[in-house]
Every structure is written in structure tokens, then in C-alpha cells.
Amino acid sequence: MHSSWIHPVLYVLAVIMILFAFINFEHVKKFLIGRPMRTKELHAKHNKLFWLIALPILSADLYSSVAYGPEAGVTELVSLGPSVKWIILPITAATVILLGMLIVSYIMGVLAYPNGGGGYTIARENFKKPWMSLIAASALLIDYVLTVAVSVSAGIQAIVSAYPIVGHYQTSLSVFCVIFILIVNLRGLSESATIFAWPNFLFIICMIILIIAGFNDEFQHGFIQSMTPPLGTVPTNLTILIILKAFSSACSALTGIETISNAVPIFRDPPVKGAIKAYITMGLLTGVTLIGFAYHLYVKGIPVDPNNTMLSQLATVYFGHGLFYQIITWSTFIILIIAANSTFTGFPQLTALVAADGFLPRSLMIRGDRLGYSNGMIVLAALSALLILAFHAQTNALIPLFAIGVFAAFTVAQIGLTRRWLKVKGSLWQLKALINAIGAVITALVCVVFAITKFKDGAWVVLIALPLIVFAAMAVRKHYDRIADELRIDLKTMHPQKHRMLSVVLISGIHRVVLNSISFAQSMHEEVIALYIGFDDESIEKMKMKWEEWDSPCPLITIKNEYRSLLQPLSSFINIVEVAEGGKPDHIHLILAQFIPNKWWQYALHNQTSLLIRAWFFKNKDVIVTTVPYHLHN
Amino acid sequence: MHSSWIHPVLYVLAVIMILFAFINFEHVKKFLIGRPMRTKELHAKHNKLFWLIALPILSADLYSSVAYGPEAGVTELVSLGPSVKWIILPITAATVILLGMLIVSYIMGVLAYPNGGGGYTIARENFKKPWMSLIAASALLIDYVLTVAVSVSAGIQAIVSAYPIVGHYQTSLSVFCVIFILIVNLRGLSESATIFAWPNFLFIICMIILIIAGFNDEFQHGFIQSMTPPLGTVPTNLTILIILKAFSSACSALTGIETISNAVPIFRDPPVKGAIKAYITMGLLTGVTLIGFAYHLYVKGIPVDPNNTMLSQLATVYFGHGLFYQIITWSTFIILIIAANSTFTGFPQLTALVAADGFLPRSLMIRGDRLGYSNGMIVLAALSALLILAFHAQTNALIPLFAIGVFAAFTVAQIGLTRRWLKVKGSLWQLKALINAIGAVITALVCVVFAITKFKDGAWVVLIALPLIVFAAMAVRKHYDRIADELRIDLKTMHPQKHRMLSVVLISGIHRVVLNSISFAQSMHEEVIALYIGFDDESIEKMKMKWEEWDSPCPLITIKNEYRSLLQPLSSFINIVEVAEGGKPDHIHLILAQFIPNKWWQYALHNQTSLLIRAWFFKNKDVIVTTVPYHLHN
Numbered sequence A, B: 001m002h003s004s005w006i007h008p009v010l011y012v013l014a015v016i017m018i019l020f021a022f023i024n025f026e027h028v029k030k031f032l033i034g035r036p037m038r039t040k041e042l043h044a045k046h047n048k049l050f051w052l053i054a055l056p057i058l059s060a061d062l063y064s065s066v067a068y069g070p071e072a073g074v075t076e077l078v079s080l081g082p083s084v085k086w087i088i089l090p091i092t093a094a095t096v097i098l099l100g101m102l103i104v105s106y107i108m109g110v111l112a113y114p115n116g117g118g119g120y121t122i123a124r125e126n127f128k129k130p131w132m133s134l135i136a137a138s139a140l141l142i143d144y145v146l147t148v149a150v151s152v153s154a155g156i157q158a159i160v161s162a163y164p165i166v167g168h169y170q171t172s173l174s175v176f177c178v179i180f181i182l183i184v185n186l187r188g189l190s191e192s193a194t195i196f197a198w199p200n201f202l203f204i205i206c207m208i209i210l211i212i213a214g215f216n217d218e219f220q221h222g223f224i225q226s227m228t229p230p231l232g233t234v235p236t237n238l239t240i241l242i243i244l245k246a247f248s249s250a251c252s253a254l255t256g257i258e259t260i261s262n263a264v265p266i267f268r269d270p271p272v273k274g275a276i277k278a279y280i281t282m283g284l285l286t287g288v289t290l291i292g293f294a295y296h297l298y299v300k301g302i303p304v305d306p307n308n309t310m311l312s313q314l315a316t317v318y319f320g321h322g323l324f325y326q327i328i329t330w331s332t333f334i335i336l337i338i339a340a341n342s343t344f345t346g347f348p349q350l351t352a353l354v355a356a357d358g359f360l361p362r363s364l365m366i367r368g369d370r371l372g373y374s375n376g377m378i379v380l381a382a383l384s385a386l387l388i389l390a391f392h393a394q395t396n397a398l399i400p401l402f403a404i405g406v407f408a409a410f411t412v413a414q415i416g417l418t419r420r421w422l423k424v425k426g427s428l429w430q431l432k433a434l435i436n437a438i439g440a441v442i443t444a445l446v447c448v449v450f451a452i453t454k455f456k457d458g459a460w461v462v463l464i465a466l467p468l469i470v471f472a473a474m475a476v477r478k479h480y481d482r483i484a485d486e487l488r489i490d491l492k493t494m495h496p497q498k499h500r501m502l503s504v505v506l507i508s509g510i511h512r513v514v515l516n517s518i519s520f521a522q523s524m525h526e527e528v529i530a531l532y533i534g535f536d537d538e539s540i541e542k543m544k545m546k547w548e549e550w551d552s553p554c555p556l557i558t559i560k561n562e563y564r565s566l567l568q569p570l571s572s573f574i575n576i577v578e579v580a581e582g583g584k585p586d587h588i589h590l591i592l593a594q595f596i597p598n599k600w601w602q603y604a605l606h607n608q609t610s611l612l613i614r615a616w617f618f619k620n621k622d623v624i625v626t627t628v629p630y631h632l633h634n
Helices: A008-022 A025-033 A051-067 A069-075 A082-112 A119-126 A130-162 A164-187 A194-221 A240-254 A271-300 A310-319 A323-356 A374-390 A395-401 A404-424 A429-453 A455-487 A512-524 A537-549 A567-580 A600-605 A609-620 B008-022 B025-033 B051-067 B069-075 B082-112 B119-126 B130-162 B164-187 B194-221 B240-254 B258-262 B271-299 B310-319 B323-356 B374-390 B395-401 B404-424 B429-453 B455-487 B512-524 B537-549 B567-580 B600-605 B609-620
Strands: A501-507 A528-534 A556-560 A587-596 A624-631 B501-507 B528-534 B556-560 B587-596 B624-631
Touching: A051 A069, A051 A130, A051 A194, A051 A240, A051 A271, A051 A323, A069 A082, A069 A240, A069 A271, A069 A310, A069 A395, A082 A240, A082 A271, A082 A404, A082 A429, A119 A130, A119 A323, A119 A404, A130 A164, A130 A310, A130 A323, A130 A374, A130 A395, A130 A404, A130 A455, A164 A323, A164 A374, A194 A271, A194 A310, A194 A323, A240 A395, A240 A429, A271 A310, A310 A323, A323 A374, A395 A455, A404 A429, A404 A455, A429 A455, A455 B512, A455 B600, A501 A512, A501 A567, A512 A528, A512 A587, A512 A624, A512 B455, A512 B587, A528 A537, A528 A567, A537 A556, A556 A567, A567 A587, A567 A609, A587 A609, A587 B512, A587 B609, A600 B455, A609 A624, A609 B587, A609 B624, A624 B609, B051 B069, B051 B130, B051 B194, B051 B240, B051 B258, B051 B271, B051 B323, B069 B082, B069 B240, B069 B271, B069 B310, B069 B395, B082 B240, B082 B258, B082 B271, B082 B404, B082 B429, B119 B130, B119 B323, B119 B404, B130 B164, B130 B310, B130 B323, B130 B374, B130 B395, B130 B404, B130 B455, B164 B323, B164 B374, B194 B271, B194 B310, B194 B323, B240 B395, B240 B429, B258 B271, B258 B323, B258 B404, B271 B310, B310 B323, B323 B374, B395 B455, B404 B429, B404 B455, B429 B455, B501 B512, B501 B567, B512 B528, B512 B587, B512 B624, B528 B537, B528 B567, B537 B556, B556 B567, B567 B587, B567 B609, B587 B609, B609 B624
Parallel strands: A501 A528, A501 A587, A528 A556, A587 A624, B501 B528, B501 B587, B528 B556, B587 B624
Antiparallel strands: A624 B624
């Protein structure tokens, strides 16, 4: 009962923190992240790719979801008993039709934005008000986080299916994967690295072999086998709602379609043609795989088992637990991890784009040592790790939150494209506008279906989070705009001016550090006051005598405080000075000494009062604070 | 399996952190801790107490341990089977004899130090080298922490025995108790509050009634009953080692004897007489209770049950689960909590004492708002909560770590007292010296027995921790001594001197904040340089042009950094200046601007680069850093 009183992840965090405390942070960072890179190395990184190579790289996100999409759909039907297993066929067919429509719509997007343009760019260019583009951005951001959480969880679930013994560590392993992907991305391994093409190819080939093996089996043993559930039985408790729920879960297989349209420029010339070829091939591959996979699942009557994925079960039926089963397992795992990995390029790029428009904190625009937007990556990793922890890495628990965001973003992008064709015209503009308008209507419908059918299961989280993010983004922009107004100065009329300053040196006795601080103050100011705050009369008297003995280098003011606090009397003193000077003086300059110990453990031996005082004054008063460091030699 | 993925304690911590983030910290603090108190209120707090009132207050720690001491002894014998249950009788007898000797020794301590003197004071006054007193101090500090952990765990175990349903939350409840006691103590409810006398009286009365009920039962049903185990059987696997182990566990009932000797001044005049009366009464009460309790346990053949304390089982036998059982349960709980609570006075007083001698961080000497040594209290609470977490609030797992420290401290104190009598002499000094010498020998023996028999079970932790603490204390003292030497100045010859200073203002553009900072710099210095670090040629050219447009208020230096870092070029620049000035100049003064947002969430929108730069320079360079705050209005 008490054996696992602290989550393993916490142990790892503790170890990391201890490492950071003891080891030079720069070295750890260099070891994990690599040497810093120059800004100009950025453009040297991208190589143009032949479309057949770009295809597997850009399709990881979409194609990998065949590993969990159909299963997510079937899971919704479990409660109706085995007799409705056949419904996987019409649902998968509907999913594939939707896939086809989306592919056509996205080809329109590629034609419109040959330099790459995600939902956010399209919306921003085609709507005057920022609301629509922010809805697209928030929806995409939510979905990127969910893609990482779902892909990693599904990847680990593939491993758990093959090795049930690691089932206990599902959550921890998933979080480790996220941390691992984060580190890899902080190092700057980009999405377009051709090295990722091969495992993706491998997975695609595995799936094709699986499907061929299935048909081979069916040619030998019949297309209706003893375990095949009856076709067409309609149980009384089968409602439209349940079918729609199953359909919307199955549509989680469609996430990731936008990847190619964001990455048009990486295709070898002519990029648009390459991208369209890739889109068509990817659509055909995914469609064939989905239908073949669903059909074999139906024929073999594979049940839902939370501890063994349907893909793993089907592979076992055809190939047993031999080498090929292992290849399928590991390539599933790898493609899902690569899908999560590709999100680590998309999310930070989008946040940087939105931050550049002033809707997100500017720190998301800073390129890290390895030229990636490190802050965005860290945010993505943290959020998805939290989701994994909260949902115990259960893919089926995460699916209801998924897809709604993608389809919301799809809808905004399609409406934007329609508006664009109506405005820009160009060849065949009526056809293009029609395609995108139909796309918009369908994705909007799907989105509404999702929101309604999945509301209770978790979609409400997204429906709350989405407007909150939009609202927060507007507030951020408003803040930045106001700050910009506040900070703007007229270069012609406003110039630096000298002020009269009063300098207050807070002292705790007479010693080398105080000598230092007063020397510093007197090097700068005419008016220097030393301030001593004592907790009893005795210490104050002693201080006064010592000060005289020291020839009183500057006026000394003593304050007695019976509450043993420095902050309160210091603050009152500054209030008094402000009044005594005849209203607020130009500048009050507080000078504090701070011990800088030689070794880290010595920090515990010196009160860091000056830090507290500094923080308090910054928050509450308009006082300039100078810290004079004193480096302890021992 | 995954249902409790995060420990409940973490939730509470999260809630507290969120509260602190959103609510004004001062208000929370005032609500939890109370208004600040003046230093002079300190002495008004202590009222002199009549010894009969002081007795229950000061005996909580010792007397409460009857609730777990005998059980801890018997637990060691469980593996030998039920036939050796009778050994509880000789072991308890030995414990009570040891108790008597310690009481007599401690009365000698009271006579020697009528102003109160714990093991540390006694050792410090009677040994020249600090080693012995530090051993006493470390041993006591370790034991204070263990007292809190054991008392709270035992208190919760009493509740769990009565209400098994809360058994799952044993650890969490124990940690909550520690936090609760901490808050109460931060408020400043002192150990000597007479309010604590009554629940302790109640527990003493409960125990006496329990013992009388036992004898009543035995008069009616015989002193040997059907369930009474046979007396004197010696199983072949009974070794001296096991008996010594049981004895040393049972001795955990003797912790807390030192409390009265530390608190002599709170007795009403004459204090020494009152303290001695209290010692004798407390010794008699504890001895009678231990023997009576052990005898009844033997007669009724009560077995060890980790989910039901022996006290709870015995009370059930006599009184069923009615009202009186409830009273026993809750008074046991309360006295154990009060025992833990009294430690919150002892530990911080001892750490303050040791810190005043320079062996512990000085922050332990600071009295908090409510006049208690808050930092010591927080350290005690944190350490004991960690112990409770690590040992899952299992009293029997904590016992092996216990008592060794107490007896080590006892030994040092007894040797110190012996030395004192030999030196000071006085009336009956030979007798007193003899008593303390015998006490020293016996406690030393007990200590060695503990260390050997309990080594494997956890005593090794203490045997490692104790010398480590002593070593750390010596290192702390050495550090403070060296610092004092380093800081000392000659008031006659060393006076503040004016230096030549170079002031560097780091700017990010031309706006109101920069105007502010340059105004400040020019108000103080003749030599001001503005430094701009750009990441590309374009921004640097733009900056130079704007600067000229602004009539160049001071020289501008621009640096291009392709690694998008401010720290590294800034640091190189300062290195260059240091060399260019012909060796190290007197002072380099770095001026940084810092945005102070209006609302807490706005901090996320502004890079806190100046904090990072400041921290880095303090650690690595001898540069004075001034932060010019800019309070954002929006």
C-alpha cells in the first residue's frame, strides 16, 4: 500500500535537481544540448528534399495515428457487446471519405500559400480581426500538446502490449519519453532530418505487409471466418449518438494532415508540385491502411483490450510473437515517438509566430543555443507531461480531448481560404472556393459533433481552455501595446537629465564590507547617509560610539525596531525622506552589501536579507537599489 | 494501481503554493501566524508555575512514551513465538531501574545548573574542546527530530487502532499533524502554556484507571489467567542479542527525561525544589505505569498487531469499545501530539544556542514575528515530516533510530557533571560525582548496546549522521571565524576612499526606461558608457543611427553577438575594460533596468534577463550592479 509513496518521476526530478546543484550548469547544458550555434547557421540547415523522401518525414504525424485511431473508434462501441463489431467498417469508411476531402482542401491551401502557411497564417491574412486567427492558433496549440501526449502514450502502449511486465511503469516511461524528445529537440535535431525517413518507411512497409498478410489469410480461410462477427445486426441500444461518438474518436486518426502544408518550401523544385504529390500519396496510403486494417480487425473479430492494442493482437494472429511481431512493435513505437517529435518543431514555430504578433510572451521568440525556440519546446514538454500524468498515459482517456482542436483549426483555415479565393480570384477560383467552402462546412459539422458527443468525456476541457487562451492572448497583446505607448519617447525633446540624489547605505556594523559600500557611495554622491537599524538600545549605543571612533565618515542615522525587522523601518525611513525633501526627490539610491560566498553551501550561513529588501523595494517603492558584492575569500 | 499517482501531501503543498501566489503573503502570514510581537513581550510571557501544574506540562514527552515503549520492546520478540511473552516483565523492570538511575542523575543536573542546562550547556561548560558539546548537541537534535516523528506517528497509530478506516492515510495524517504543530508554534504558543496541563493530566489519569482496572480484573479472575503465557520458558532461539534488542527498544520509553532539567526557571520559588519534586513524581508515575502496563499485557497475553496498538487492545479487553475507550484513544493521541509540540520549543532553543556559538547558521538565532525561533521550527518540521514520509509513519520502523541519540547525550552530560563535581566540589560532592559517574557508565553501556544491536535496523543512520553533523558544525564555525578575521578592519587607519569609477549602462533600444537609466547614471558619474548588444548587423546599424538622432547623450558601444546571448559579450567587454584601464580599475559599475510589472502574471511577459545577468556577475566578477526599476503603469 505504501510501497510507492513517491512517484518515480519525482525521484528523477530530485536527481536532476541535485545534479544541477552540484555540477556546473553550463557543463550539463553543453553535454545535453550541445555547443551554442551562430544565428547564420540557421539557414544552412535546411536541405531541399525530393518529395518521396519528404513524404515519410512529414507523414509521421498523420500516418502514425492509424496505430490508435480505429481502436479509439471501436472502444466507444464496447458497451454494446460483440454483435456490433461490424460498425467499424462504415465508420472507417466515413473517416476515409473525410480524409479525402481534407486532403483536397489542403491541396488548395498549398496552392494559396506556396511558402507554407498553417491555419494561423491563413486566418491572419484573411480576417481583419485577430479573433479568428487566435482561435486557429489556440486550437492548434492545444492539439500539439495532445499529439505529444497521445502519441507518446500510444507508443508506450505498443511496448506494454509486447512486454506486459513494464505495464506498471507506463506513466513514468511516457514522461521519460517526453523528456528525452525534449532534450533531443533542444539539441536542434530538426523535423526535416532525413534520418527520420527510414523508420517511417519501415512502419509503412510493416503496415502494408500486415494488410497483405491479412488478405492472404482471407483468401485461404475465407472472407467470413468463424470468429467474424455477424454483419448488419443493430442492437436496440445502438443510438446515433454512440455512432457519432465512435466516428469522432476514429477521426483522431486524421490529425496531422496540416504538416505538409506548413512545410511546402522544403520540397525540391517545384515545391508546390512535390507537396501535392506527397499529399495525394499520403492520402492514398493512409486511406488504404485504415480500411485494410479495419477490415482485418472485423474479420478476425479482434476485441478491445486495454493491455494489448488491437494492432498488437492482429499482428500476433498473423505472425505469432516472432521477429516480425517485434519489428511491428518497435516500428510502431518509433513512428509514434517521431510523430511526437515533429510536434516539437510545429508548436514552438507557431508560438514564436504568435509571439511575434504580440499575443504570447516574447520569450517564446528567443532562439536557444541550438537555434530552436527552446522556451516553446519546454512549455510543450511540460504541458504534455502534465497531461500524461493526469491521464495515467491512457490513450483512450486522452482521445476525447483530441481532434476537436484540429477540426476547429481546419474550419477556420477553410473559411479563410474560401474568403481568399473570393477576393484574389485567379484560375479556377470558383472551383477552389467551392472545395474550401464544402471543407469548411464539413469540418465545422465534425467539430460540432465532437463538441456535443465528447462533451462529458473531456471535450469540455478543450471548450473551456480554447476561449481562455484566446482571451489571455488578447490581454497579452493589450499589455504589450500599452507598454509600447508608455515607453515611447520623443527623441527630439526628451534627453537624459541630471538629478539630485540621496544615497542611503544600510550598514550592519563597521567592517570591511561596510567600508567597501561607503567608499562606493562616496565615490559617486555628495549626500551619503549611513543607516543602522538596531533591535535594542544597547546595540544602537554601541554602534554610535564605534561610529565616532571611526571619525564618522558620513552622517549616521540609527533606528530602533522592536519587531526585529529591517524592512518596515527602512520603508518608513524612506517615506520620511521623501516628505522631508519637500515632496518626492528625484532619486533615492539605496546601497546594500551582499556576501558572495565562495562555496555553494556557505549561502546557508549568511542571511540573504539584501535580496529580500531589494525584492520588496522594487515591488513597492520607486527606489534605485545598488548591490555591492563582497566576495568572501574563505 | 494508478489511482494515487501523486501523494496527497503534494496536493496540499500545491494548494499552499497557489494560495501564496495569489494572495498577499503578508495577509496569509498574519492570519496563520498572528500579529508581530515586540522583543520586550518576550519576558512577559513566562509565568512561574506551581510544580504540580508544571509537572504534566513538562512530562508529556517522557510519560507519553509509555504508549509505544513497551510495545516497541515486545515487537522485537515476536519472531520467537508466543511462549516468550513473559520476557516483557524482566525487560520492563530493567527499563524502570534505568529510569530511576537517570532521574537521580538528572536531579544532580538540576542542582548543578539551577538556571536550566541541557546536555549541550553542561558539556560546553565542562569540556574545553567543542567536540563533546557538539556530540551532545547533534545527538539531541537528531533525537528531537525523531521525537516528533515517533510521537506523531504513534498518535496517529492510536487513532488508526480505533478507526481502521483511516489506516490508508496514516502517512498523510501524520504529516498534516506536523504542519499543524508547526503553525501553532509559529504563532508562539509556548511549551509552558498551562492549557496543556489538562489533557496530560487526563492521560495520566486514564493510564492509572487502566492499571487499576487491570488489577481489579486480576483480583477477580486471578493473576494467572487462561490466556496468560507460561512464565520462564526459554526457547532455544532466544539469544542475549535479542533480549538486548528488546531492552533497547523498550528504552525508547525513557526519552524526554531531560525536559525538566532544561526548564528549571519556570518553577515557582524555589525552582530547584519544585523541579526535584517534579522529577521524583514523574519518575514514580512513569515507573508505576510502565510496570503495571507491562504486567497486564502479560496477564492478558496481548499480541503485537501492527494495525492495533497494544494499549488499544488492552483498553478494549477491559472497557470494550465504549466511551472510556474513546477517551483513552483521544487522550493518547493528544498527549503524543503535545509531546511532539514540546519538542518545537526544545529544538529551536538548542539550535539558537548552538548557532550563537557559531556552530550553526546564524539565521537560526533570528526570532520570528511571534518571538519563537521560527527557522529552527521550520527545519524541525521539515526533517521530521521527511522521516515520517520515508518510514511511512510506522513507529516500529523509527524506534531503532531513536534512543541512541538520547543516551549519547545523556552520557556526555553525565561525564560533564562528574567533571564538574570533581572541580567545583561543594556539599556531598563525592556522592554527586559518584552518582553521575555511575550514570555515565550505564548510559554509555546502553548506548553501545543500542549501537550494536540496532545497527542493521537503522541505528547506522544515526551513527553516520551524528559525526557528520559534528563535522559540519565545526566547518560552519571555522567559516564564521575566518569571515570575522577577513572583515575586521582597523578603525584608526582604514577609512572610506573615493575611487575612480566607470559606469556601463546596458541598453536595449531608446525608450523611457533607457532615458531613466542614463539620467541616473549621469547624475552620479562623469564617465558613462552606453552598451548595446545586437544579434545582427541590421539591428546594430539601426541603433547607431537612432543614437545619433538622439544627440548621443553619452558614448555608445555596440557589440555583435551571433550566439544570441547577452552574458558572454557583456563579460568579455568588462574583461577588456579592466585591461584597457591599465589593470583592474577601482570599480566597474553596471547599470541595468528592470521592468516591474503591475500584476503578477505580467512577469511572464518580460524577460527577467537583468536578474540573470546580476546573478552571474555577482558569482563571477567583482562588479557593482545597480538595478533601476521601472514600474509599469499598465
